[in-house]
Amino acid sequence: MIGSGAEYEERAEAVGRLLAGEGVSVVTGGLGEVMAAAARGAKRAGGATVGILPGESRAAANEWLDHVVVTGIGLARNLAVVASGDAVIAVGGRYGTLAEIGLALTLGRPVVVLEPGWEVEGTLRASTPDEAVELALAAVHTS
Amino acid sequence: MIGSGAEYEERAEAVGRLLAGEGVSVVTGGLGEVMAAAARGAKRAGGATVGILPGESRAAANEWLDHVVVTGIGLARNLAVVASGDAVIAVGGRYGTLAEIGLALTLGRPVVVLEPGWEVEGTLRASTPDEAVELALAAVHTS
């Protein structure tokens, strides 16, 4: 799950909880806001979580991660975040999220944008967390 | 300069030529299509060119480069391409270009999109190569 923006945390937490309910691991960038919210939602529902950090130490990791990957490569870790998922769900997000959407589509990963969010041709659009998870799972099963 | 698409090569070559005329080095991803065209335009106008390659060897480099940087980091080299410029001009482009626009804006680099191209809030829009170069130079001088 990718994205950013404090105002989207509730939706991100719902996405994390729903993914965990489907037995799917939740991979994020490992920091705060929607990344922490998605991991929290997944952990509280008994799911597995991985955070892929930009820096050289795990100090910035949120507290809801089973595994912390410390990449040391800054923004280039965005590539690892989207490449590690079978599908990508975008919740909110600024320019970093746009970059991740572009990278995910370059790699052929299905991308679901939970509206409101970036409008990019080739992404699937969802209006609720339930619909986002449903579309992501369906995209993985048919790809 | 970033971008892709064989149909945009003429415009990319013009951008390269104009940048060289302003004494500006042209940095691209070092491969073919618009990357080669921009470098060719710059070299033919006596300018300096750098190509930043994704792979582990220089074999894929186009022939118009003064300096070839071999990164070995795949798509993550896109970060280096946009970070190395004072400003970024996008000509054509698919999802990789969208990712680069997102990264450039994340880093605070001014981005000029030569239309037609990705429509992203926060980018400057140009309808001709001359206008693109003019906007890019102006953005660097005021930033």
Next chain:
Amino acid sequence: MIGSGAEYEERAEAVGRLLAGEGVSVVTGGLGEVMAAAARGAKRAGGATVGILPGESRAAANEWLDHVVVTGIGLARNLAVVASGDAVIAVGGRYGTLAEIGLALTLGRPVVVLEPGWEVEGTLRASTPDEAVELALAAVHTS
């Protein structure tokens, strides 16, 4: 755990099993030989495993991983492998392992070399898997 060389698989598997017995997650480069052996040892002992792959797909991952991180950055993923551990244990290894030892020491991670292996000033030396795990745990607790 880092390293390479088919002849070191038995020792790598023992290291993985011992780390799992201590409740420690095993992070490797996710491919074959000692990376697979260490993960296999950990999984068979009920431990947790993470593999950090160089390529853009998970196809190359071994079968003993709880979580696969797909970085897309080639050899630069070696930085993520060593940065993600609290300590690093090297088993066997060629030049890639030497690079990882250098990166780990640059980042201040304690490095234990299970002999025979690269001789680098600043590393701890162990002659058995038990001693390697013991030294690594002790180094983490005192750092």
Next chain:
Amino acid sequence: MIGSGAEYEERAEAVGRLLAGEGVSVVTGGLGEVMAAAARGAKRAGGATVGILPGESRAAANEWLDHVVVTGIGLARNLAVVASGDAVIAVGGRYGTLAEIGLALTLGRPVVVLEPGWEVEGTLRASTPDEAVELALAAVHTS
């Protein structure tokens, strides 16, 4: 050219000057100490220089560079430094240099160590800057 250590600057400057005299571009990590010294030696002899920086801005670049590549990937830029050369000369150096030697050898780049320096099997050994440049050029021509 790779390496570090203020006490090796004179030798690094000689290496840069000699490479420039042979018409060879000098690529370094772009920061201070031996990296700046090598670039200074090359520029003063009329040569071409490229610096490949770890951070997200060019502020840290030394003043002797024709082209500055800003990678944003931290220590992972070491891969780009060694991959971009046809051969690698190591002058002085701490653990980061050891990592670069390991990466260069992994990629099959010839490595010359100007003594005193890391002792790594598979590297060529030189006792003077002249010998280092001579060995590097010979290795490129026969590879």
